[in-house]
Amino acid sequence: MQWGQIITHDMSMQAGGTQSKKHPTRCCTDDGRLIGLDTAHKTCFAIIVPPHDPAYSQVGTECLNFVRTLTDRDSNCQYAGGPAEQLTVVTSYLDLSLVYGNSIQQNSDIREFQGGRMIVEERNGGKWLPLSRNVTGDCDAVDSSEVCYRSGDVRVNQNPGLAILQTVLLREHNRIADALAALNPHYDDRTLFQESRKINIAQYQQISYYEWLPIFLGAENMLKNRLIYKAPGGSYVNDFDLNIDPSVLNEHATAAFRYFHSQIEGRLDLLSEMRTVLGSLTLSDWFNRPGIIEVGDNFDSLTRGHATQPEELTDINFDRQIKHFLFRRNMPFGSDLRSLDIQRNRDHGLASYNDMREFCGLRRAHSWEDYSDLISVPIIEKLKSLYHSHEDVDLTVGGSLEAHVSGALAGPTFLCILTEQFYRTRVGDRFFFENGDKITGFTPDQLVELRKASMARLLCDNGNRITSMQPEAFRTVSGSNPIMPCTNIAQVDLTKWIDQKPYATADPSAHYGRK
Numbered sequence: 473m474q475w476g477q478i479i480t481h482d483m484s485m486q487a488g489g490t491q492s493k494k495h496p497t498r499c500c501t502d503d504g505r506l507i508g509l510d511t512a513h514k515t516c517f518a519i520i521v522p523p524h525d526p527a528y529s530q531v532g533t534e535c536l537n538f539v540r541t542l543t544d545r546d547s548n549c550q551y552a553g554g555p556a557e558q559l560t561v562v563t564s565y566l567d568l569s570l571v572y573g574n575s576i577q578q579n580s581d582i583r584e585f586q587g588g589r590m591i592v593e594e595r596n597g598g599k600w601l602p603l604s605r606n607v608t609g610d611c612d613a614v615d616s617s618e619v620c621y622r623s624g625d626v627r628v629n630q631n632p633g634l635a636i637l638q639t640v641l642l643r644e645h646n647r648i649a650d651a652l653a654a655l656n657p658h659y660d661d662r663t664l665f666q667e668s669r670k671i672n673i674a675q676y677q678q679i680s681y682y683e684w685l686p687i688f689l690g691a692e693n694m695l696k697n698r699l700i701y702k703a704p705g706g707s708y709v710n711d712f713d714l715n716i717d718p719s720v721l722n723e724h725a726t727a728a729f730r731y732f733h734s735q736i737e738g739r740l741d742l743l744s745e746m747r748t749v750l751g752s753l754t755l756s757d758w759f760n761r762p763g764i765i766e767v768g769d770n771f772d773s774l775t776r777g778h779a780t781q782p783e784e785l786t787d788i789n790f791d792r793q794i795k796h797f798l799f800r801r802n803m804p805f806g807s808d809l810r811s812l813d814i815q816r817n818r819d820h821g822l823a824s825y826n827d828m829r830e831f832c833g834l835r836r837a838h839s840w841e842d843y844s845d846l847i848s849v850p851i852i853e854k855l856k857s858l859y860h861s862h863e864d865v866d867l868t869v870g871g872s873l874e875a876h877v878s879g880a881l882a883g884p885t886f887l888c889i890l891t892e893q894f895y896r897t898r899v900g901d902r903f904f905f906e907n908g909d910k911i912t913g914f915t916p917d918q919l920v921e922l923r924k925a926s927m928a929r930l931l932c933d934n935g936n937r938i939t940s941m942q943p944e945a946f947r948t949v950s951g952s953n954p955i956m957p958c959t960n961i962a963q964v965d966l967t968k969w970i971d972q973k974p975y976a977t978a979d980p981s982a983h984y985g986r987k
C-alpha cells in the first residue's frame with residue numbers, strides 16, 4: 473500500500489488542493505455546519521452528510537469541506553474549447569519528482585550542491601529529511617520546534633509510512649552519490665547528482681514495474697500488454713514511442729488508482745528485528761505529524777511493521793481511520809476519504825461507470841441486471857437504492873464493486889484503466905530505464921545490475937539498523953519468503969559505473985538544478 477502512495481505522489485497532484493492541511497477555502501463552518509450557497513466560495517462543492525449518518529450524526533456534522541480542483545479555466549492556459557480540464561502540479565513521469573522536486577527551484581532548495589548529495593539533516597545520530605521553513609504552516613504542529621519535513625513533494629508529512637519511504641529514497645540517493653564519488657573521484661557535484669538521480673530512478677522503476685505492479689495488475693496481464701518483458705540480463709527494451717502521451721489519465725488518478733485506498737490499514741505496527749510486536753500507532757493520531765518516525769527506534773520498527781503487517785483487503789471496505797477520522801486534528805471526527813474520492817469523481821466530471829465499461833470493451837449495461845456479469849446481485853440491489861438509474865453509477869463506485877480479474881487486485885474496468893496508464897507511463901518516457909538510447913541509456917552491464925534492485929535491499933540499505941528482511945518485501949513473510957540477513961539479498965554493484973562513459977553535455981547553461 474505504502475509504495476502505491478509513493479507512485480501516486482510521483483505521478484499526480486490535483487491543482488488547488490492542500491491535501492492534509494486545512495484548506496483556506498471553507499465550504500462548511502469549522503464545526504461542520506452548512507454555509508449557504510450564496511455565501512460559499514465558487515470553488516466549493518461541499519459534501520452534504522445525511523442526518524442519519526452512523527458516524528457524523530454523533531457530533532451533528534452536516535457538511536464535509538470540499539474544494540473543487542482548479543482547471544484550465546482558472547489558469548492562464550489558452551482555452552482550446554471543450555470541457556474544462558483539471559490541472560496537475562507534478563510531473564506525470566515516474567521520475568521520483570517527490571524526491572527531487574518538479575522544477576529547478578524546488579530542486580535547488582533541497583540539493584546540497586556538494587558531492588552530488590541531497591540535503592539531509594543530522595538529528596540524534598540519524599540522517600533525516602531537511603526541516604520545513606514553515607513548521608506550523610506545513611504540519612499540524614503544536615509549536616515550531618516539532619519535526620516537519622521539506623522535500624520534493626508537499627505531501628511528504630501526510631502520514632508516517634509515507635515520510636519513511638520519502639526518507640528511504642532520499643538516503644538511497646546519497647548512498648549512491650557517496651559510492652560514485654569514491655569510484656569516480658574526478659566527478660564534480662553536478663555529474664554525481666545527475667548520475668545518482670538516474671540510478672535511483674532506474675532502481676525505483678525496476679521495483680515499481682517488476683516487483684510492485686505485478687501484484688496489482690497481474691504479471692501475465694502486464695506481459696501480455698507489454699508493460700514488462702521477460703528481458704534477460706542486459707538486453708534493452710526500446711519501446712519508446714513519441715506518439716504516446718504519458719500524462720496521467722483523469723480516470724486513473726481520480727478513480728482507478730484511488731481504489732487502493734481500501735488497502736490502508738489504520739493500525740501501524742512497530743516491530744523489533746526479531747519481528748515481535750513492540751506496539752502500534754493509530755494512523756489518525758499522526759496525520760501531518762511525521763516527527764514520530766524520529767523517536768527512539770521508531771524508524772526501523774515502523775519500516776519492519778510496514779513490511780510485515782498485511783495491508784487491508786482490496787475491497788469495498790475502508791478503514792475507519794480514513795473513513796471517519798481523516799485529518800481529524802485532535803477532533804473526535806475528521807473527514808472521509810471515500811466520500812472525497814466519490815465527490816472528486818463528480819467534480820472532475822469523469823465518464824460514468826457504464827460508459828467506461830463500454831470504452832474498455834466490456835458489455836454496456838442496458839438495465840441494472842446487466843451489471844451482474846461483474847457485480848454481485850446483493851450489491852446491485854444496494855446500488856438500486858442509491859442511484860436513480862443504472863446509467864448514473866459513478867466510475868469510482870462501480871469500478872470498485874467488480875469481482876477482481878484473476879491474478880490482479882482490481883476488476884476489469886479499473887484494470888483496463890490502470891493497464892493503459894502504466895503502459896503510457898513507460899512507453900511515453902524516453903528515459904525509461906530499459907531504454908537503450910546511446911546518450912541517456914545505461915550500458916548492458918549496468919542494466920544487469922539495475923535489474924537486481926529490490927524493495928528488500930532498499931529497506932536494508934536505508935534503515936537506521938535494519939539487518940534482515942524477507943527478499944520479496946511487498947509480500948508477507950512465509951516459508952518461501954523467509955526473513956534473511958540483508959547481506960544475502962542481492963545488491964546493485966555500483967562498480968559498473970566506474971567512468972563508463974563521459975558525461976554527455978554540450979551546453980553548460982542547460983544544467984538542471986544549477987545554482
Ligand code: HEM
Pocket residue numbers: 473474475476477480484485486489491492630631724725726729730732733735736794809812813816
Ligand atoms: C495512508 C495512506 C493514504 C492517505 C491518508 C491518502 C489520502 C489521500 C487524500 C487526502 C487525497 C486527496 C483527496 C481529494 O481531495 O480528492 C488522496 C488522493 C489520491 N490518492 Fe491517496 N492516500 C493514501 C494512500 C494512497 C494509496 C495507497 C494510493 C494508491 C495506491 C493512493 C492513491 C491516490 C490517488 C491516485 C489520489 C489522487 C492524486 C491526485 O491526482 O491529486 N493513495 N489520497
